[in-house]
Amino acid sequence: MADMKQYVEDVLASIEQKDPEQKMFHDTVSEVFSSIVPVLEVHPEYRENKILERMVEPExxxxxxxxxxxxxxxxxxxxxxxxxxxxxxxxxxxxxxxxxxxxxxxxxxxxxxxxxxxxxxxxxxxxxxxxxxxxxxxxxxxxxxxxxxxxxxxxxxxxxxxxxxxxxxxxxxxxxxxxxxxxxxxxxxxxDAGVLTGKRVDYWGSLARTEATGYGLLYFVKNMLDAKGIDLAGKTIVVSGSGNVATYAIEKAQEYGAKVVTCSDSNGYIYDPEGIDLAAVKEIKQVRRGRIKEYVETHPQAEYHEGCRGVWTVKCDIALPCATQGEIDLASAKALVANGVTAVGEGANMPSSLDAIAYFQQQKVLFAPAKAANAGGVAVSALEMAQNSERLQWTFEEVDGRLKAIMKNIYESARKNAEKYADPDDLVAGANITAFVRVADVMLAQGLV
CATH class of the missing domain: 3.40.50.10860 (Leucine Dehydrogenase, chain A, domain 1)
Structure with a gap:
């Protein structure tokens, strides 16, 4: 194990030496490769064929x-x-x-x-x-x-x-x-309809694509909670962001009976103790392209706060960061835990810092990592590609059903590999290992390319 751990450290040191200014890239590579040391012990062929060194170089x-x-x-x-x-x-x-x-x-x-x-x-x-x-x-x-x-x-x-x-x-x-x-x-x-995804439905986009990342996040989180016998209904949820991911995460959470009390934009966040009025948020952000602070003009019970990080000081059961990378640092993670958070689901790409993730895991907070939990968007994008290839358009229900099945499979695969190689509740490691092995095995099969 020590030998493979040193190998990973050597690869990380090499990319830091090549591109010392690319800290975010270093962090995400470190987060993935640190998880796969047990896999490298079982599969030395990955090291022999320099899979890690090849993976960190863009084609x-x-x-x-x-x-x-x-x-x-x-x-x-x-x-x-x-x-x-x-x-x-x-x-x-x-x-x-x-x-x-x-x-x-x-x-x-x-x-x-x-x-x-x-x-x-x-x-x-x-x-x-x-x-x-x-x-x-x-x-x-x-x-x-x-x-x-x-x-x-x-x-x-x-x-x-x-x-x-x-x-x-x-x-x-x-x-x-x-x-x-x-x-x-x-x-x-x-x-070439399949050259871009996320198209409007009237020129061969996919139904349910707009909702996919937010819905998929809730499907993953629900699977995670169900495995622990925890009911999503009745839970208080804090959400950041007010774009598509946040909007449809709120929508699906409300369908499941949870109460979402916040959302935000780049200027600040709103807190509505009665629960977010999603129709009002959609009107402000999707129709008028306005600022989230306008919400309090028609909802006197709500509060608007300048700045975004304060959203993580709101008491909640579940936190869903859906805005951007790096929005939850260690201080924010500690505030969430102090206020009783029991689960975190990442809707944005890498919204939690590495030390924040480590703290959540130390405190036994259920944690759904971004690469697994927010994969619903790209999953439906791939389904859009399939529809474009067929020159057909599936119904909303068919796409949503496939999305739900994909998110369940992602959760179960991550949990299975977490149990095999790491802690059963470590879905970060489980997701990293699942994805790494799939890509690495294909790279071996395709030779030195």
Missing amino acids: RTVSFRVVWQDDKGEVQVNRGYRVQMSSAMGPYKGGLRFHPSVTLDVLKFLAFEQVYKNALTGLPIGGAKGGSDFDPHGRSDNEVMHFCQSFMTELCRHIGPNVDVPAGDIGVGGREIGYLFGQYKRIRDSY
Whole structure:
């Protein structure tokens, strides 16, 4: 065991030496590889074939200039990226993020996570991530269209239904996907419906895709709680975020009889002791594209608080971070535990720091890691690809039923490997091991590529 642990430490040291500034990437690699030491002991062939060293190197990284003109006639310049991490399991698959925080470090960490998340679904998709430091917030539809068209003019060289299939992420919703798809179609002169997922239903998107990540999160959490004989009904839940993931996590939690008392945006959070009025949140965020603080104008019993981390000081049974990476640090984790939290389900990508996760596990908090718990979105994206290949559109009920089955399978696979190699309640290790073995075995089968 000591020998394989040293091997993992050597691999981690090598990537830190190569790219010392990419801390988020280092952290996510460390989180995965630290879990798989027991597997390496049983399967020395992974070390002999340098599977770990190959996994941390993207198959391809593309960086490009995006030049566009705003409504004032001024020229704007942004930077675009696509990190194609692994095609071992299928075409590269992963979202596009438009946000000022986008860097190569952020996208490498997200792409690495995506490989394992996608492998957990059991569907034939590899892993990638991309985006730009462009901020669509406050921009007109015309400006967003100009940016998306310029971005796709370069990206179209590197994607295709059997090569790389991007989707949406932070800052990339149905509007942006539409503009991106239109430009791809114009340049390629081909109606490749399967080149992007997250499309509107009227041009061959999938029903239930909008709801998938949030619904899938609750399906996973419910499986986790059911295994412990805990009923979700009647529980008080704190949710961060107010985008698609948070919105539909709230919706499904309320369907299960839980009371959700918070949600947030980048400026602050609302607390409604009577339970979030989801219709009001949808009106503010999806229709008016407003700020969450507007909620208190029509709900006098609710409170608005500036800043986002304060949401984790609200007393709850279950916490669902659904906003962005790194939103729960150690201090936030301690506040949640002090206030009685018994379960945490990650809806965003890597929203909890490594020391926060360790603290939750030490305190015996049930923990559903992002790569497993939020895999519902990419699972339905893969189902959208399947529908596009068939030139058919399944019903909402059929897609949702498949999603529910996929999330149950992800939970059971993670729990099985946690029991085999680690602590039975360590779903972090269980999910990492499940995904790693699936990808590693395929890489061995395909040779030195």
